[in-house]
Amino acid sequence: ARIAVLISGRGTNLQALIDACADPDYPGEIALVVSNKPKAQGLERAGDAGIKREVVNHKDFETREDFEAALNDALKTSKVDYVCLAGFMRVLTNGFASDWRGRLLNIHPSLLPSFEGLHVHERMIEAGVKIAGCTVHFVSAEVDNGPIIGQAAVPVLPGDDADSLAARILEQEHRLYPACLRLLIEGKARLTGGAVTYDKNVK
Ligand code: GRF
Secondary structure, three states: OEEEEEEOOOOHHHHHHHHHHOOOOOOOEEEEEEEOOOOOHHHHHHHHOOOOEEEOOHHHOOOHHHHHHHHHHHHHHOOOOEEEEOOOOOOOOHHHHHHOOOOEEEEEOOOOOOOOOOOHHHHHHHHOOOEEEEEEEEOOOOOOOOOEEEEEEEEOOOOOOHHHHHHHHHHHHHHHHHHHHHHHHOOOEEEEOOEEEEOOOOO
16 A cells, blocks of 8 residues: 655654564555655655655645645645554644545544544643543544554553653554554455454454
8 A cells, every 4th residue: 555644743653564564564655755844854764764845834735635636636646545644733724634544544642532633641641631632533624633544552560751652652652553554455454434443253
């Protein structure tokens, strides 16, 4: 399967997907990396891995729809099957989400539906939660919403601050994202109606 990864920043989840795809047993390849930020560190990661990269800067477009049309052109030109948002900081329209329904994924550093949105780690520390984690989900029009594909949990330890918690969660993100994508590519999980269904042997 051909995968596009959309980023805005440092791109450690992109790196995890690049590393997973480097395994000959992995059923996908990254065909394209798109950043809406020209200086995103993730673009260098793509370059280092010899992956086609493109900047589609939202500031060059008057409307969200025009920005997304350019994004769609890039995705269609590279003939991608799946689009993975990985620290991509633009909200996508309903139209874009429905064009890519069942093939558009996001990763979020909380156990959704708890703690959607921004500054998640600080908010979890403030709330005093004892279990945190991350979620890979299909993207629907609402931010950090949509059918959940997979989750991983980590403990919040006494003495944690936002940074130490973020690091513990990030380690799981890097494992979870390639694993969830693999399930979809191999046809072991799929979007059926409004929820994800799995083959019997999926753990
Ligand atoms: C990750 O924590 C991801 O869950 C969230 O944004 C962060 C991106 O980090 N959506 P990176 O750019 O992949 O390093």
